[in-house]
Amino acid sequence: MHIAELEKAVRAVARADRGLPVLATLAGAQGFNVPLPAEFDTAAKSLMRRLQERTSEEGKSQDMPPEWI
Amino acid sequence: MLHRLRTEVRKVVERYCDEPIHRGEILRALRRGGFAFHPQAACRAGVLTLQVHRAIAGLPSSAAIRAAAAVELLMEAAFIFDHVADQEVVLQHGLSPAEELGLAIAILNCGLAAACEATHWEGRGADGHQSLLHLLRSCISACTGQFLDAYLERRDSATAEEALAMTSLKAGSLGKLAAEFGARMATDDAETIRLFGEFGINLFTYLQLIDDLRDACATRIAQTDLTRRKKTLPLVFFYNAMLQSNNDNEAGNSSTRLEEEFEASGAGVFCTIAAEAFLNRAKSTLADLRGRVREVKCLEEFIEALVLNAEGFLTLS
Numbered sequence: 001m002h003i004a005e006l007e008k009a010v011r012a013v014a015r016a017d018r019g020l021p022v023l024a025t026l027a028g029a030q031g032f033n034v035p036l037p038a039e040f041d042t043a044a045k046s047l048m049r050r051l052q053e054r055t056s057e058e059g060k061s062q063d064m065p066p067e068w069i
Numbered sequence: 070m071l072h073r074l075r076t077e078v079r080k081v082v083e084r085y086c087d088e089p090i091h092r093g094e095i096l097r098a099l100r101r102g103g104f105a106f107h108p109q110a111a112c113r114a115g116v117l118t119l120q121v122h123r124a125i126a127g128l129p130s131s132a133a134i135r136a137a138a139a140v141e142l143l144m145e146a147a148f149i150f151d152h153v154a155d156q157e158v159v160l161q162h163g164l165s166p167a168e169e170l171g172l173a174i175a176i177l178n179c180g181l182a183a184a185c186e187a188t189h190w191e192g193r194g195a196d197g198h199q200s201l202l203h204l205l206r207s208c209i210s211a212c213t214g215q216f217l218d219a220y221l222e223r224r225d226s227a228t229a230e231e232a233l234a235m236t237s238l239k240a241g242s243l244g245k246l247a248a249e250f251g252a253r254m255a256t257d258d259a260e261t262i263r264l265f266g267e268f269g270i271n272l273f274t275y276l277q278l279i280d281d282l283r284d285a286c287a288t289r290i291a292q293t294d295l296t297r298r299k300k301t302l303p304l305v306f307f308y309n310a311m312l313q314s315n316n317d318n319e320a321g322n323s324s325t326r327l328e329e330e331f332e333a334s335g336a337g338v339f340c341t342i343a344a345e346a347f348l349n350r351a352k353s354t355l356a357d358l359r360g361r362v363r364e365v366k367c368l369e370e371f372i373e374a375l376v377l378n379a380e381g382f383l384t385l386s
Protein backbone atom coordinates (compact mmCIF):
# COMPACT_ATOMS: atom_id res chain seq x y z
CA MET A 1 0.00 0.00 0.00
CA HIS A 2 1.62 3.27 -1.15
CA ILE A 3 0.19 5.48 1.58
CA ALA A 4 2.72 8.28 0.88
CA GLU A 5 1.29 8.61 -2.64
CA LEU A 6 -2.20 9.08 -1.23
CA GLU A 7 -0.83 11.60 1.27
CA LYS A 8 0.73 13.66 -1.54
CA ALA A 9 -2.40 13.57 -3.68
CA VAL A 10 -4.78 14.61 -0.90
CA ARG A 11 -2.44 17.38 0.24
CA ALA A 12 -2.17 18.71 -3.31
CA VAL A 13 -5.93 18.80 -3.76
CA ALA A 14 -6.56 20.33 -0.32
CA ARG A 15 -3.95 23.03 -0.96
CA ALA A 16 -5.19 23.84 -4.47
CA ASP A 17 -8.18 25.51 -2.79
CA ARG A 18 -10.39 25.48 -5.85
CA GLY A 19 -13.36 25.51 -3.53
CA LEU A 20 -14.13 21.93 -4.53
CA PRO A 21 -14.79 18.98 -2.21
CA VAL A 22 -11.59 16.96 -1.78
CA LEU A 23 -13.12 13.48 -1.97
CA ALA A 24 -15.19 14.27 -5.04
CA THR A 25 -12.12 15.73 -6.74
CA LEU A 26 -10.03 12.66 -5.92
CA ALA A 27 -12.82 10.38 -7.13
CA GLY A 28 -12.80 12.23 -10.47
CA ALA A 29 -16.31 13.59 -10.01
CA GLN A 30 -15.21 17.21 -10.55
CA GLY A 31 -13.62 16.70 -13.95
CA PHE A 32 -10.06 16.79 -12.58
CA ASN A 33 -7.77 13.84 -13.17
CA VAL A 34 -5.79 13.36 -9.96
CA PRO A 35 -3.31 10.47 -10.30
CA LEU A 36 -3.74 7.95 -7.48
CA PRO A 37 -2.40 4.42 -7.01
CA ALA A 38 -5.04 1.98 -8.31
CA GLU A 39 -6.07 0.72 -4.86
CA PHE A 40 -6.78 4.24 -3.59
CA ASP A 41 -8.46 5.29 -6.83
CA THR A 42 -10.86 2.36 -6.40
CA ALA A 43 -11.31 3.22 -2.71
CA ALA A 44 -12.09 6.89 -3.42
CA LYS A 45 -14.69 5.89 -5.99
CA SER A 46 -16.33 3.18 -3.83
CA LEU A 47 -16.42 5.52 -0.83
CA MET A 48 -17.89 8.33 -2.91
CA ARG A 49 -20.51 5.98 -4.35
CA ARG A 50 -21.54 4.69 -0.90
CA LEU A 51 -21.81 8.17 0.57
CA GLN A 52 -23.90 9.34 -2.38
CA GLU A 53 -26.19 6.32 -2.10
CA ARG A 54 -26.69 6.88 1.58
CA THR A 55 -27.24 10.59 1.09
CA SER A 56 -29.94 9.99 -1.47
CA GLU A 57 -31.53 7.16 0.54
CA GLU A 58 -31.59 8.77 3.93
CA GLY A 59 -31.44 12.47 3.15
CA LYS A 60 -28.59 12.94 5.57
CA SER A 61 -26.47 15.26 3.48
CA GLN A 62 -27.05 18.09 5.93
CA ASP A 63 -25.38 16.02 8.65
CA MET A 64 -22.19 15.44 6.67
CA PRO A 65 -19.26 17.74 6.97
CA PRO A 66 -19.02 19.33 3.49
CA GLU A 67 -15.53 18.06 2.77
CA TRP A 68 -16.77 14.48 2.72
CA ILE A 69 -18.87 14.87 -0.38
CA MET B 70 -25.32 -15.28 19.75
CA LEU B 71 -24.25 -12.21 21.72
CA HIS B 72 -26.03 -13.47 24.85
CA ARG B 73 -24.28 -16.86 24.66
CA LEU B 74 -20.94 -15.15 24.13
CA ARG B 75 -21.38 -12.87 27.14
CA THR B 76 -22.52 -15.78 29.32
CA GLU B 77 -19.42 -17.72 28.30
CA VAL B 78 -17.14 -14.77 29.07
CA ARG B 79 -18.64 -14.54 32.56
CA LYS B 80 -18.24 -18.29 33.11
CA VAL B 81 -14.56 -18.11 32.21
CA VAL B 82 -13.89 -15.24 34.61
CA GLU B 83 -15.80 -16.96 37.42
CA ARG B 84 -13.98 -20.23 36.71
CA TYR B 85 -10.45 -18.84 36.82
CA CYS B 86 -10.58 -15.86 39.18
CA ASP B 87 -11.02 -17.27 42.70
CA GLU B 88 -10.44 -14.17 44.80
CA PRO B 89 -13.81 -12.36 45.22
CA ILE B 90 -12.37 -8.82 45.25
CA HIS B 91 -10.36 -9.44 42.09
CA ARG B 92 -13.19 -11.27 40.35
CA GLY B 93 -15.64 -8.53 41.30
CA GLU B 94 -13.41 -5.79 39.88
CA ILE B 95 -12.92 -7.71 36.63
CA LEU B 96 -16.66 -8.22 36.19
CA ARG B 97 -17.23 -4.54 37.03
CA ALA B 98 -14.63 -3.49 34.47
CA LEU B 99 -16.35 -5.59 31.83
CA ARG B 100 -19.56 -3.59 32.40
CA ARG B 101 -17.94 -0.27 31.40
CA GLY B 102 -19.00 1.49 28.19
CA GLY B 103 -17.61 -0.36 25.17
CA PHE B 104 -16.79 -3.51 27.19
CA ALA B 105 -18.38 -6.94 26.84
CA PHE B 106 -21.13 -6.71 29.47
CA HIS B 107 -22.23 -3.18 28.60
CA PRO B 108 -25.74 -3.39 27.08
CA GLN B 109 -24.62 -1.62 23.89
CA ALA B 110 -21.35 -3.50 23.43
CA ALA B 111 -21.04 -5.21 20.05
CA CYS B 112 -18.28 -7.63 21.14
CA ARG B 113 -16.83 -7.33 17.62
CA ALA B 114 -13.89 -9.68 18.14
CA GLY B 115 -15.79 -12.55 19.74
CA VAL B 116 -18.64 -12.23 17.25
CA LEU B 117 -16.14 -12.25 14.36
CA THR B 118 -14.72 -15.55 15.68
CA LEU B 119 -18.23 -17.01 15.85
CA GLN B 120 -19.20 -15.74 12.39
CA VAL B 121 -16.05 -17.19 10.82
CA HIS B 122 -16.69 -20.52 12.52
CA ARG B 123 -20.30 -20.40 11.32
CA ALA B 124 -19.21 -19.62 7.75
CA ILE B 125 -17.11 -22.78 7.72
CA ALA B 126 -18.98 -25.23 9.95
CA GLY B 127 -22.54 -23.97 10.48
CA LEU B 128 -24.04 -23.77 13.98
CA PRO B 129 -21.33 -23.10 16.57
CA SER B 130 -20.24 -25.90 18.90
CA SER B 131 -19.64 -25.36 22.64
CA ALA B 132 -15.93 -25.26 21.83
CA ALA B 133 -16.53 -22.49 19.28
CA ILE B 134 -18.43 -20.44 21.85
CA ARG B 135 -15.58 -20.91 24.33
CA ALA B 136 -13.08 -19.93 21.59
CA ALA B 137 -15.06 -16.75 20.92
CA ALA B 138 -15.11 -15.96 24.65
CA ALA B 139 -11.34 -16.43 24.70
CA VAL B 140 -10.90 -13.98 21.83
CA GLU B 141 -13.27 -11.45 23.39
CA LEU B 142 -11.35 -11.58 26.67
CA LEU B 143 -8.05 -10.98 24.85
CA MET B 144 -9.66 -7.98 23.17
CA GLU B 145 -11.00 -6.64 26.48
CA ALA B 146 -7.52 -6.92 28.01
CA ALA B 147 -6.17 -4.87 25.09
CA PHE B 148 -8.89 -2.24 25.64
CA ILE B 149 -7.92 -1.81 29.29
CA PHE B 150 -4.24 -1.56 28.43
CA ASP B 151 -5.06 0.99 25.71
CA HIS B 152 -7.04 3.13 28.16
CA VAL B 153 -4.19 3.04 30.69
CA ALA B 154 -1.70 3.93 27.94
CA ASP B 155 -3.93 6.84 26.86
CA GLN B 156 -4.19 7.94 30.51
CA GLU B 157 -7.99 7.76 30.33
CA VAL B 158 -8.57 5.63 33.40
CA VAL B 159 -6.73 7.34 36.22
CA LEU B 160 -9.29 7.70 39.01
CA GLN B 161 -12.12 7.50 36.44
CA HIS B 162 -13.16 4.11 37.75
CA GLY B 163 -11.72 4.46 41.23
CA LEU B 164 -8.71 2.28 40.40
CA SER B 165 -5.06 3.18 40.00
CA PRO B 166 -3.18 2.48 36.73
CA ALA B 167 -1.41 -0.39 38.50
CA GLU B 168 -4.75 -1.93 39.50
CA GLU B 169 -6.06 -1.47 35.95
CA LEU B 170 -3.00 -3.21 34.53
CA GLY B 171 -3.52 -5.99 37.08
CA LEU B 172 -7.03 -6.46 35.70
CA ALA B 173 -5.79 -6.39 32.09
CA ILE B 174 -3.18 -9.09 32.73
CA ALA B 175 -5.70 -11.28 34.56
CA ILE B 176 -8.25 -10.90 31.74
CA LEU B 177 -5.54 -11.70 29.17
CA ASN B 178 -4.72 -14.91 31.03
CA CYS B 179 -8.41 -15.81 31.38
CA GLY B 180 -8.60 -15.50 27.60
CA LEU B 181 -5.60 -17.76 27.09
CA ALA B 182 -7.00 -20.33 29.55
CA ALA B 183 -10.30 -20.32 27.65
CA ALA B 184 -8.43 -20.78 24.36
CA CYS B 185 -6.66 -23.84 25.80
CA GLU B 186 -10.02 -25.28 26.87
CA ALA B 187 -11.62 -24.58 23.50
CA THR B 188 -8.93 -26.41 21.53
CA HIS B 189 -9.00 -29.29 24.04
CA TRP B 190 -12.80 -29.61 23.78
CA GLU B 191 -12.60 -29.53 20.02
CA GLY B 192 -10.23 -32.53 20.30
CA ARG B 193 -7.76 -31.02 17.85
CA GLY B 194 -4.64 -32.61 19.41
CA ALA B 195 -1.46 -31.41 17.67
CA ASP B 196 -3.55 -29.05 15.52
CA GLY B 197 -4.90 -27.52 18.73
CA HIS B 198 -1.36 -26.92 19.91
CA GLN B 199 -0.60 -25.15 16.60
CA SER B 200 -3.80 -23.11 16.92
CA LEU B 201 -2.68 -21.86 20.31
CA LEU B 202 0.80 -20.99 19.05
CA HIS B 203 -0.69 -18.96 16.18
CA LEU B 204 -3.06 -17.25 18.62
CA LEU B 205 -0.10 -16.29 20.82
CA ARG B 206 1.89 -15.05 17.83
CA SER B 207 -0.96 -12.71 16.87
CA CYS B 208 -1.23 -11.56 20.52
CA ILE B 209 2.46 -10.66 20.46
CA SER B 210 2.02 -8.77 17.17
CA ALA B 211 -0.79 -6.74 18.77
CA CYS B 212 1.54 -6.01 21.72
CA THR B 213 4.15 -4.82 19.20
CA GLY B 214 1.55 -2.42 17.82
CA GLN B 215 0.75 -1.15 21.33
CA PHE B 216 4.45 -0.61 21.97
CA LEU B 217 4.94 1.25 18.68
CA ASP B 218 1.91 3.42 19.50
CA ALA B 219 3.64 4.61 22.70
CA TYR B 220 7.05 4.78 21.00
CA LEU B 221 5.79 7.01 18.17
CA GLU B 222 3.96 9.26 20.62
CA ARG B 223 7.29 10.04 22.29
CA ARG B 224 8.83 11.14 18.98
CA ASP B 225 8.48 14.61 17.49
CA SER B 226 7.22 13.32 14.18
CA ALA B 227 6.26 10.20 12.27
CA THR B 228 5.58 9.25 8.68
CA ALA B 229 2.25 8.00 7.36
CA GLU B 230 3.93 4.63 6.68
CA GLU B 231 4.97 4.33 10.33
CA ALA B 232 1.51 5.30 11.59
CA LEU B 233 -0.17 2.82 9.26
CA ALA B 234 2.22 0.00 10.17
CA MET B 235 1.55 0.64 13.86
CA THR B 236 -2.22 0.65 13.29
CA SER B 237 -2.14 -2.55 11.30
CA LEU B 238 -0.07 -4.31 13.97
CA LYS B 239 -2.11 -2.99 16.89
CA ALA B 240 -5.61 -3.54 15.54
CA GLY B 241 -5.10 -5.74 12.48
CA SER B 242 -3.35 -8.40 14.56
CA LEU B 243 -6.39 -8.61 16.85
CA GLY B 244 -8.61 -9.06 13.80
CA LYS B 245 -6.30 -11.78 12.50
CA LEU B 246 -6.34 -13.45 15.90
CA ALA B 247 -10.15 -13.43 16.02
CA ALA B 248 -10.80 -14.64 12.48
CA GLU B 249 -7.95 -17.14 12.30
CA PHE B 250 -8.78 -18.77 15.63
CA GLY B 251 -12.41 -19.16 14.56
CA ALA B 252 -11.24 -20.73 11.30
CA ARG B 253 -8.73 -23.05 12.99
CA MET B 254 -11.50 -24.32 15.29
CA ALA B 255 -13.50 -25.35 12.21
CA THR B 256 -11.05 -26.52 9.53
CA ASP B 257 -7.53 -27.78 8.85
CA ASP B 258 -7.40 -26.25 5.36
CA ALA B 259 -4.33 -23.99 5.37
CA GLU B 260 -5.48 -21.71 2.55
CA THR B 261 -8.89 -21.11 4.14
CA ILE B 262 -7.19 -20.27 7.46
CA ARG B 263 -4.73 -17.92 5.71
CA LEU B 264 -7.53 -16.12 3.87
CA PHE B 265 -9.49 -15.62 7.08
CA GLY B 266 -6.35 -14.25 8.73
CA GLU B 267 -6.03 -11.68 5.92
CA PHE B 268 -9.72 -10.88 6.20
CA GLY B 269 -9.37 -10.19 9.94
CA ILE B 270 -6.30 -7.97 9.53
CA ASN B 271 -7.95 -5.81 6.88
CA LEU B 272 -11.33 -5.55 8.60
CA PHE B 273 -9.92 -4.50 11.97
CA THR B 274 -7.42 -2.10 10.40
CA TYR B 275 -10.38 -0.45 8.64
CA LEU B 276 -12.26 -0.19 11.94
CA GLN B 277 -9.25 1.24 13.79
CA LEU B 278 -8.67 3.91 11.14
CA ILE B 279 -12.31 4.99 11.35
CA ASP B 280 -12.06 5.01 15.17
CA ASP B 281 -8.88 7.11 14.96
CA LEU B 282 -10.66 9.59 12.73
CA ARG B 283 -13.67 9.72 15.03
CA ASP B 284 -11.39 10.34 18.01
CA ALA B 285 -9.47 13.05 16.15
CA CYS B 286 -12.70 14.88 15.33
CA ALA B 287 -14.43 14.41 18.70
CA THR B 288 -14.06 17.64 20.63
CA ARG B 289 -13.41 16.01 23.99
CA ILE B 290 -10.71 13.74 22.65
CA ALA B 291 -9.34 16.03 19.95
CA GLN B 292 -7.86 18.28 22.60
CA THR B 293 -6.13 15.33 24.18
CA ASP B 294 -4.96 13.70 20.95
CA LEU B 295 -3.78 16.90 19.32
CA THR B 296 -1.99 18.30 22.32
CA ARG B 297 -0.42 14.92 23.06
CA ARG B 298 0.63 14.65 19.41
CA LYS B 299 -0.71 11.14 19.06
CA LYS B 300 0.62 9.48 15.92
CA THR B 301 -2.59 8.03 14.52
CA LEU B 302 -2.81 8.17 10.74
CA PRO B 303 -5.15 11.20 10.44
CA LEU B 304 -3.17 13.19 13.01
CA VAL B 305 0.19 12.36 11.41
CA PHE B 306 -1.21 13.69 8.13
CA PHE B 307 -2.40 16.82 9.93
CA TYR B 308 0.86 17.45 11.83
CA ASN B 309 2.93 16.98 8.70
CA ALA B 310 0.64 19.31 6.73
CA MET B 311 1.07 21.94 9.43
CA LEU B 312 4.84 21.50 9.42
CA GLN B 313 4.95 21.93 5.64
CA SER B 314 2.90 25.12 5.84
CA ASN B 315 5.10 26.42 8.71
CA ASN B 316 2.04 26.58 10.92
CA ASP B 317 3.18 24.29 13.71
CA ASN B 318 1.99 26.41 16.59
CA GLU B 319 -1.07 24.47 17.61
CA ALA B 320 -0.17 24.78 21.29
CA GLY B 321 -1.37 28.39 21.14
CA ASN B 322 -4.48 27.67 19.07
CA SER B 323 -7.96 27.11 20.42
CA SER B 324 -9.46 23.65 20.02
CA THR B 325 -12.10 25.07 17.65
CA ARG B 326 -9.40 26.56 15.43
CA LEU B 327 -7.49 23.28 15.48
CA GLU B 328 -10.61 21.36 14.44
CA GLU B 329 -11.17 23.78 11.56
CA GLU B 330 -7.57 23.41 10.45
CA PHE B 331 -7.85 19.64 10.79
CA GLU B 332 -10.93 19.61 8.54
CA ALA B 333 -9.36 21.95 5.98
CA SER B 334 -6.13 19.93 5.81
CA GLY B 335 -7.85 16.99 4.07
CA ALA B 336 -6.88 14.63 6.93
CA GLY B 337 -10.42 13.26 7.14
CA VAL B 338 -10.58 12.37 3.46
CA PHE B 339 -7.05 10.96 3.55
CA CYS B 340 -7.81 8.64 6.46
CA THR B 341 -11.20 7.58 5.11
CA ILE B 342 -9.82 6.63 1.69
CA ALA B 343 -7.03 4.62 3.37
CA ALA B 344 -9.65 2.91 5.56
CA GLU B 345 -11.82 2.21 2.52
CA ALA B 346 -8.87 0.50 0.80
CA PHE B 347 -8.63 -1.91 3.76
CA LEU B 348 -12.39 -2.48 3.69
CA ASN B 349 -12.19 -3.28 -0.03
CA ARG B 350 -9.37 -5.75 0.68
CA ALA B 351 -11.52 -7.49 3.30
CA LYS B 352 -14.45 -7.70 0.86
CA SER B 353 -12.15 -9.03 -1.85
CA THR B 354 -10.83 -11.75 0.48
CA LEU B 355 -14.40 -12.68 1.34
CA ALA B 356 -15.10 -13.08 -2.38
CA ASP B 357 -12.09 -15.42 -2.60
CA LEU B 358 -13.54 -17.47 0.25
CA ARG B 359 -16.85 -17.97 -1.54
CA GLY B 360 -16.95 -21.60 -2.62
CA ARG B 361 -14.31 -22.64 -0.09
CA VAL B 362 -16.73 -22.38 2.87
CA ARG B 363 -20.41 -23.16 3.52
CA GLU B 364 -21.55 -19.54 3.33
CA VAL B 365 -20.17 -16.01 3.40
CA LYS B 366 -23.51 -14.22 3.77
CA CYS B 367 -23.22 -14.10 7.57
CA LEU B 368 -19.87 -12.30 7.22
CA GLU B 369 -21.19 -9.93 4.53
CA GLU B 370 -23.98 -8.94 6.90
CA PHE B 371 -21.47 -8.58 9.73
CA ILE B 372 -19.36 -6.20 7.61
CA GLU B 373 -22.42 -4.23 6.52
CA ALA B 374 -23.47 -3.65 10.15
CA LEU B 375 -19.94 -2.60 11.13
CA VAL B 376 -19.67 -0.14 8.25
CA LEU B 377 -23.05 1.44 8.98
CA ASN B 378 -22.08 1.85 12.61
CA ALA B 379 -18.62 3.25 11.80
CA GLU B 380 -19.89 5.75 9.26
CA GLY B 381 -22.67 6.80 11.58
CA PHE B 382 -19.91 8.19 13.84
CA LEU B 383 -18.40 10.02 10.89
CA THR B 384 -21.51 11.71 9.65
CA LEU B 385 -22.74 12.71 13.06
CA SER B 386 -19.41 13.97 14.40
